[in-house]
Amino acid sequence: MLEQPAFGLRLRALRKERGLSQAALAAGGLSTGYLSRLESGTRPPTRRVLEHLTRQLGLPPSAFARKSSRSLALALALAVSSARIGTVADDLAVLLHAGEDRLDPGLRWQSLWLLASVRDEEARYEDAHELLVELGELSESIGIPELTVRARTRLSRCSLRLGNADSARAEAQEAHRLAEGLSVDDRSDALHALIRAEAESGRPDEARAHARELCEITAAEPGPLHVEALWVASTLHARQGDHAQARRLGERALDRLSREKNAWLPWAALLHLRPPGP
Numbered sequence: 001m002l003e004q005p006a007f008g009l010r011l012r013a014l015r016k017e018r019g020l021s022q023a024a025l026a027a028g029g030l031s032t033g034y035l036s037r038l039e040s041g042t043r044p045p046t047r048r049v050l051e052h053l054t055r056q057l058g059l060p061p062s063a064f065a066r067k068s069s070r071s072l073a074l075a076l077a078l079a080v081s082s083a084r085i086g087t088v089a090d091d092l093a094v095l096l097h098a099g100e101d102r103l104d105p106g107l108r109w110q111s112l113w114l115l116a117s118v119r120d121e122e123a124r125y126e127d128a129h130e131l132l133v134e135l136g137e138l139s140e141s142i143g144i145p146e147l148t149v150r151a152r153t154r155l156s157r158c159s160l161r162l163g164n165a166d167s168a169r170a171e172a173q174e175a176h177r178l179a180e181g182l183s184v185d186d187r188s189d190a191l192h193a194l195i196r197a198e199a200e201s202g203r204p205d206e207a208r209a210h211a212r213e214l215c216e217i218t219a220a221e222p223g224p225l226h227v228e229a230l231w232v233a234s235t236l237h238a239r240q241g242d243h244a245q246a247r248r249l250g251e252r253a254l255d256r257l258s259r260e261k262n263a264w265l266p267w268a269a270l271l272h273l274r275p276p277g278p
Contacts, residue, residue, distance in 0.1 A: 002064050005041025010064060012039040013093050014057055016127065025056050105142050112138065113151075120158065129158045149179045149186050156193040165201035172197045176210075184221055188214060188229070195232060204240055211236055227253050 002010055015025050026035040029052035037043040045053070045064075054061050093115055112135040119128035132155040139148040152175035159168035172194035179190045191214045198207035211233040218225040234249035 004044055007045055007064060008039045008041040009093060011053065014059065014063065015039075016124070018057060020056075025053065027056075028052075029056070105138060109135065109138055109142065109147060116154065116158075120161075125158055125161045129155070129162060132158055145178055146182060146186055149175050149182060149190055152178070153190050153193045156197055160193075160197055160200060165197055169194070169197035169201050169203075184217055184225065187217055188225055191217075192228075192232065195236070199236065199239075204236070208233070208236055208240075227257050230256065 015022070022032045022035050022039075026032045030049060034043065034049075038045060038049070050061060050064065054063060057063070112131050116128045116131040116135060119125070119131060132151060136148065136151040136155055139151040152171050156168045156171035156175060159165075159171060172190060175190040176187075176194050179187045191210055195207045195210050195214065198204075198210065211229070214229040215226070215233055218229045230249050230253035234246045234253060237243070237249065238246035
């Protein structure tokens with residue numbers, strides 16, 4: 001059987017996967033306080049407790065068996081190559097935290113990034129947010145600016161999904177600050193997150209200013225970056241009633257799109273082939 005804290009991590013992942021509260025899982029066999037200590041790894045499970053948990057979860061005891069031959073690297077490889085990544089995500093989560101002090105930071109970073117993506121796709125935004133906070137802390141300890149910017153940018157988007165616009169704005173501001181001097185892709189990604197957070201938190205002037213910056217830094221870039229920037233700026237003006245400027249920016253986006261290679265033609269469908277207007 002898995003030892004703590006791996007047992008608790010596995011238990012918590014299985015409970016959430018089945019949509020059970022701690023009270024529902026504990027019902028008829030143990031207290032919620034005891035279950036909470038099990039999940040946090042501070043109490044070892046007894047045979048009786050294991051029987052209760054597996055019965056409530058509808059799983060065999062082997063669900064908590066030790067998998068000594070499984071490493072985080074192998075779990076990550078299985079997850080990346082799986083057509084149904086969610087089926088192996090829980091194993092990845094257990095292995096990720098079971099021996100985190102001994103993990104290679106780069107391997108741990110990749111695992112957190114991937115697992116956060118899975119939780120996001122599953123609409124488990126609180127779990128994704130928790131993973132992204134950990135990812136940001138790890139990025140800072142590694143000391144590679146690109147990793148920190150990407151982690152904070154994703155954290156900002158996740159905070160916005162949770163309805164925390166002010167937190168999203170603060171995280172995106174930090175990503176934008178740290179992205180100075182990095183690639184246009186990283187700077188553009190951080191700015192997109194910041195503009196969205198500013199718009200959602202009622203700061204239209206700040207959002208427009210950063211949209212102008214986004215247009216400026218992407219102007220010389222090939223591909224869809226500048227088209228996206230122009231359309232973001234156009235949408236902001238349309239929302240604020242400045243339909244003339246919105247149409248001008250939208251027409252510039254469509255003109256730029258028409259001069260791009262066919263690889264970017266799907267953008268035309270997204271833009272509905274016309275600039276926004278009244």
